[in-house]
Amino acid sequence: MVTIKDIAKQAGVTYGTVSRALNGEPGVSEKTRSRIKAIAEQMNYVPNLAAKRMVDRSSNCIGIIWPKIEGLFFYRLSERIQEEASRRGIRIMLSVAEPEDALSSFQEHFIDKVVHWVYSEQTAAFIAAKQSFPGTILEVGSRSAGEGPSLEIDRKGAVFKAVRHLAELGHERIAFVGARTDKWVGYTQGLVDFDREYHPDDIVMTRLSDPDMEAKILGYLSRDRNDRATAVIVDSQGMMFEFARLVHAAKVRIPEQLSLVGYDDVPELHRLLPVSITTVGPDIDTLANRLMDTITRADAAEDSTDRNDRIIEGVLTVRESTQPPFGM
Amino acid sequence: MVTIKDIAKQAGVTYGTVSRALNGEPGVSEKTRSRIKAIAEQMNYVPNLAAKRMVDRSSNCIGIIWPKIEGLFFYRLSERIQEEASRRGIRIMLSVAEPEDALSSFQEHFIDKVVHWVYSEQTAAFIAAKQSFPGTILEVGSRSAGEGPSLEIDRKGAVFKAVRHLAELGHERIAFVGARTDKWVGYTQGLVDFDREYHPDDIVMTRLSDPDMEAKILGYLSRDRNDRATAVIVDSQGMMFEFARLVHAAKVRIPEQLSLVGYDDVPELHRLLPVSITTVGPDIDTLANRLMDTITRADAAEDSTDRNDRIIEGVLTVRESTQPPFGM
């Protein structure tokens, strides 16, 4: 293993100088600095993080805990986070272990900045592990109850925007497929604000784990066209996979017979139907950016950031799957 | 921060003794050991892992380089690898960075066992990085040219099994959609062995990056039914997403009008069509298991393993999408 001492020997300087040169510290002439850098490169020098860590407490590596759900969206998001991190010269490590194990794993590797996707109740084991974790944990997703740094995704507002879009197109009856979450609240809010009739039948309350999901959706899609909404909002990307399949099965034509908005914009979505799908949800690039900004500054200005700056708005991307209702 | 020196002072021993006591090393009387342990506990001592790591540079962690392509299959695979690793008390870290960056990242963190998915030409930068990597790299996927440990997936044999299955069902004309890879070789081999007519028209040579992909597939699916095969093999899961969409567009009914076999068994596949899809490809559990076995034993019996033991067979899973041809 090559250390800064080896480089020092090669370069004919002391290893203190090598350290300064490689870390961009002042007090080294540009000439020797570039010479040292070249030698380090050529010798395949890899810094020893354990040693670094013993001296200063910094680590330019961010750990990410992979959420069990969120499938494709998070997959895409982590690609973007990686790009953004590379641009900033920061390393990224992912763990797909149970959250509490992921934390110890990171701790063992001197990673003191961690991103955690919040999507449901946290286990007692994880909450305990968080307490004793020595670094910073950024919670992304739902409104965070905790003290630490967080980034909230305005899911409610996002779905609200979907309703507004459909209302503006002229849809009177708008359906919702999904679970009773923030997204559902945004939906009901939209109905109220845009003065659409609240029709309990137009809400298909279900989730992926629901054994009756298929029957419920199929039941709704098979109704007489006069007896159902002209537009529908599907509350997650996972649900959209199911929904698309059942749309085919029920031979419903999108958007001629039904306008469709999906939550979360992942490329795979647009392979599901002959038409591209209008989506709402956080913009992946924005999210990746804000996420990196927040975590890198987490220690610095702990609570200087306004609570409002911690919210990621949803973005509506209009595509082929939404049209004015038939006959307009 | 409390260190072993603080504990030593409290206990009236030297810190060497504290180290031995806390690490279960022999050479400490049970009496002092328990006393020291009690003091450590009471002082909230947390060992400094960076310092530990500097001395004994081991880590029971395996690094995995996330491939740029292969999408969902690898995603599922890494879940299984994680489960298998947890069972064995081994940590897993994933990197989605460029392979060469992933390697240095692992090296910085003292991760000396790395799994790399081989799927195409490797960049010069990565080959160089591999050379100077101090640990073991397990190459999984294609036949590995290199010396190191490897695990080959028999893609050719897998597709061959698909052809056999279709032949046994009675299909005379079998089509292939995909690229000119091992899988295609398995297809042609199958045609020969099962005495099926080689029909150049039944091969839709394309890949996801091909701008004409859609036109080619749609062209084939739109042909008169007497002028095309009664069964088709699609060579990747990514391609299957496209294929399924075009099947819908061309209003071809699976399996009544066309039997279908896909490569790689990922759950998402079965949401694409009204029927579940027959697949071939490596079994994810087997792969995860063999992978862990191989990498954990990589140092021990380097070349004791027979070349044949390094091959993962493909598995055929028959589902609804394959039936005897219409009229049989």
Next chain:
DNA sequence: CTGTTAGCGCTTTCAC
């Protein structure tokens, strides 16, 4: 059984 001490690779202060 316990004390002593040489490093592990690096950053940082203090001299020159």
Next chain:
DNA sequence: GTGAAAGCGCTAACAG
């Protein structure tokens, strides 16, 4: 602008 050296917390080898 560069060298010298202290020390981060710990393990392990050796001495007693």
